Amino acid sequence: MGFGPLHLFRSSKLHRPLCQMLVDNFDLANCSIHIHGRSLSINHVDFELIMGVQDGGSPVDLDGSLDDPDIVELTRKVFGDKEMSVDVLKNLIHNTKKADDTFRISFSLYALAILLCPSTSDKVDPRFLLPLRDPAAVCKNNWATLCFTKLVERLMLFKDRSQYLGGCLVFLQLFYLDSIVSTPPTLYKNMVPATAWGKKESKRV
Structure with missing residues (x-):
């Protein structure tokens, strides 16, 4: 990824x-x-x-709209009706049985939130969902x-x-x-x- x-x-x-x-x-x-x-x-x-x-060669764009239907659906798919927190992501990752798209997105968000781009909050920055809308293209982003x-x-x-x-x-x-x-x-x-x-x-x- x-x-x-x-x-x-x-x-x-x-x-x-x-x-x-x-x-x-x-x-x-x-x-x-x-x-x-x-x-x-x-x-x-x-x-x-x-x-x-x-x-991976593609700039990471965090300036898109969070109201985009794809992002709204992605948020619902990962978090459901729960808050966007690192604890929710951790539980989701632990309970996932296969490396599907939901796992890829959850792991990426968790890695960004707690290690790669951490903040002082336990909430996940929703803007990180923008470059994750296409799970198959996650590896193409310029994460470093x-x-x-x-x-x-x-x-x-x-x-x-x-x-x-x-x-x-x-x-x-x-x-x-x-x-x-x-x-x-x-x-x-x-x-x-x-x-x-x-x-x-x-x-x-």
Whole structure:
């Protein structure tokens, strides 16, 4: 679907002081991080390499109408008469017996809401339904670009002190570990950093 090996994701714990340091040293003007006397450029390609989330070639459009009949029907199909929350999605995913279109859409929404483009709310952003109206074309979307763009937007709002910190902070943590460690963990072979770095490997560093 374009989300890579997220089902094997191991780096679920954020080291908050480290993330705060990375955010403080994130240069929004040049899209780079200044750490340990180095200036590291960072972009959507790094997001793709670190997280395993892919760009499929088609821009992700979140500006369409949520009143579109297809979107209304899609919302009803996934959530029924329940609220658009991550708990509803989690239960739906756990109870799905086959990888049908409903599962694809639910998994995509869940991944975006809790990991790739998280916010401080437990509600799912309904705009994420727009690029999911065609489940067969989900893999063609530029997910890495979207997720990195959303991260930068959240960092910008946070630095302006207008909103809480959000976005995929675990990506920044993994980017840091991948950049400074000369000898990666044993599990790193043939794996993206998101699946190689677990609690034990991160704690060692």
